[in-house]
Amino acid sequence: DSGVTQTPKHLITATGQRVTLRCSPRSGDLSVYWYQQSLDQGLQFLIQYYNGEERAKGNILERFSAQQFPDLHSELNLSSLELGDSALYFCASSSGTSVTSSTDTQYFGPGTRLTVL
Amino acid sequence: GQQVMQIPQYQHVQEGEDFTTYCNSSTTLSNIQWYKQRPGGHPVFLIQLVKSGEVKKQKRLTFQFGEAKKNSSLHITATQTTDVGTYFCAGPMDSNYQLIWGAGTKLIIKP
Numbered sequence: 001d002s003g004v005t006q007t008p009k010h011l012i013t014a015t016g017q018r019v020t021l022r023c024s025p026r027s028g029d030l031s032v033y034w035y036q037q038s039l040d041q042g043l044q045f046l047i048q049y050y051n052g053e054e055r056a057k058g059n060i061l062e063r064f065s066a067q068q069f070p071d072l073h074s075e076l077n078l079s080s081l082e083l084g085d086s087a088l089y090f091c092a093s094s095s096g097t098s099v100t101s102s103t104d105t106q107y108f109g110p111g112t113r114l115t116v117l
Numbered sequence: 118g119q120q121v122m123q124i125p126q127y128q129h130v131q132e133g134e135d136f137t138t139y140c141n142s143s144t145t146l147s148n149i150q151w152y153k154q155r156p157g158g159h160p161v162f163l164i165q166l167v168k169s170g171e172v173k174k175q176k177r178l179t180f181q182f183g184e185a186k187k188n189s190s191l192h193i194t195a196t197q198t199t200d201v202g203t204y205f206c207a208g209p210m211d212s213n214y215q216l217i218w219g220a221g222t223k224l225i226i227k228p
């Protein structure tokens with residue numbers, strides 16, 4: 001158990017809909033990362049938040065947005081869903097103590113499996 | 118753009134055989150991290166290498182970071198069924214320090 005929690009575990013929805021995925025980081029971790037993993041593929045970095053502020057953006061679509069709240073939990077909002085958005089969405093957290101975060105170990109949650117029909 | 122390539126994509130081995138996955142970056146990396154993802158699970162951090170030419174061992178796993186800090190390898194000696202999973206390498210991007218991930222090598226143990 002990494003200490004990172006994600007809800008829900010599974011989500012089935014229809015094209016065009018909007019969903020919200022939730023993540024609670026490990027106690028004390030200030031950084032939250034979101035990743036997308038399509039079937040049998042690698043991890044695509046979407047976005048990072050540090051202590052409530054966006055720190056870095058990766059290949060995140062305009063239809064997707066995220067935020068980190070004062071209690072450090074984070075939400076990833078996916079809208080106008082398409083079939084191709086079906087994937088595993090992982091949240092990870094790290095202490096964020098290194099200036100660049102590049103040496104921080106990331107602790108992953110169990111993921112949310114999104115299926116768009 | 119900056120890339121991290123990992124080969125092979127899959128490797129089938131008999132239990133007891135050795136396994137190696139290779140990671141190559143298009144640019145010099147300040148560090149490289151290795152993660153393991155079990156089937157149906159999430160990535161779990163294994164190790165981080167920082168120094169040029171560094172070699173680290175964890176029981177049957179040996180990790181190497183190349184002299185030029187552009188490549189790395191993970192070698193597992195005498196694989197066991199518990200080693201099954203996908204092994205990912207990841208290194209920080211120059212532009213925003215975010216980790217860029219290799220595509221992973223899936224280790225499959227043949228019965």
